[in-house]
Amino acid sequence: MLGKFITLEGGEGCGKSTNIKFIEQLLKEAGIPVVLTREPGGTVLSENIRQLLLGRDQEKISEQTELLMMFAARAQHIKHIIQPALEQGTWVLCDRFTDSSYAYQGGGRGIDSATIAWLENFSQNNIRPDLTLLLDVLVDVGMARAKNRGKLDRFEVEKMQFFNKVRTCFLEIAKQQPKRVKIVDAAQELSLVQEDITQLIQKFIHG
Numbered sequence: 001m002l003g004k005f006i007t008l009e010g011g012e013g014c015g016k017s018t019n020i021k022f023i024e025q026l027l028k029e030a031g032i033p034v035v036l037t038r039e040p041g042g043t044v045l046s047e048n049i050r051q052l053l054l055g056r057d058q059e060k061i062s063e064q065t066e067l068l069m070m071f072a073a074r075a076q077h078i079k080h081i082i083q084p085a086l087e088q089g090t091w092v093l094c095d096r097f098t099d100s101s102y103a104y105q106g107g108g109r110g111i112d113s114a115t116i117a118w119l120e121n122f123s124q125n126n127i128r129p130d131l132t133l134l135l136d137v138l139v140d141v142g143m144a145r146a147k148n149r150g151k152l153d154r155f156e157v158e159k160m161q162f163f164n165k166v167r168t169c170f171l172e173i174a175k176q177q178p179k180r181v182k183i184v185d186a187a188q189e190l191s192l193v194q195e196d197i198t199q200l201i202q203k204f205i206h207g
């Protein structure tokens with residue numbers, strides 16, 4: 001692949017939305033062509049799946065269905081957006097990716113990681129992130145921030161225990177894959193979070 005694939009991960013209220021725009025700006029300032037996208041979502045079909053996944057006014061979604069919908073959205077996103085961009089030499093910056101499936105569907109919902117790994121191999125055509133920044137914040141701090149944003153989606157209404165499992169799983173992935181996954185302390189003041197992000201991105205760009 002000619003382009004690099006960067007993903008941003010973290011729990012609720014970790015500041016992903018603000019910081020992903022900041023990273024996009026850093027890449028642009030470095031003269032790197034970049035596509036900013038998100039999961040679940042990124043194509044028309046995948047954004048429709050996202051609406052179904054996040055909505056709260058429909059029938060109950062089973063854990064298996066939820067996982068398959070995440071990967072259906074992802075397979076479409078990879079095929080139509082991520083892979084073509086990387087092949088052209090455009091970098092891809094994605095708000096959440098497969099680590100979220102391990103953390104939410106695996107850690108949170110309790111689906112075994114071997115099943116998720118099977119789906120990862122089946123649907124991703126060897127596409128894996130080159131760099132992942134994990135914005136880490138204590139669950140109660142993140143949840144308090146997320147609650148201030150208004151109407152909660154189908155994930156945001158989950159209990160503290162669920163999000164603690166999500167966080168533990170993200171931290172475990174970072175521990176297992178330290179070369180790819182870099183932890184950023186998202187409890188810090190925004191300017192300090194962005195200083196850390198700048199250092200990590202500059203190091204990644206310049207090697």
Ligand code: TYD
Pocket residue numbers: 010011012013016039040054070095096097098099100101102104105155156
């Ligand atoms: P996002 O818009 O990033 O939520 P937030 O800004 O509230 O953090 O993502 C939507 C939700 O989808 C989020 O609660 C996490 C969930 N999700 C999964 O459960 N599995 C996945 O594979 C992905 C990509 C997201």
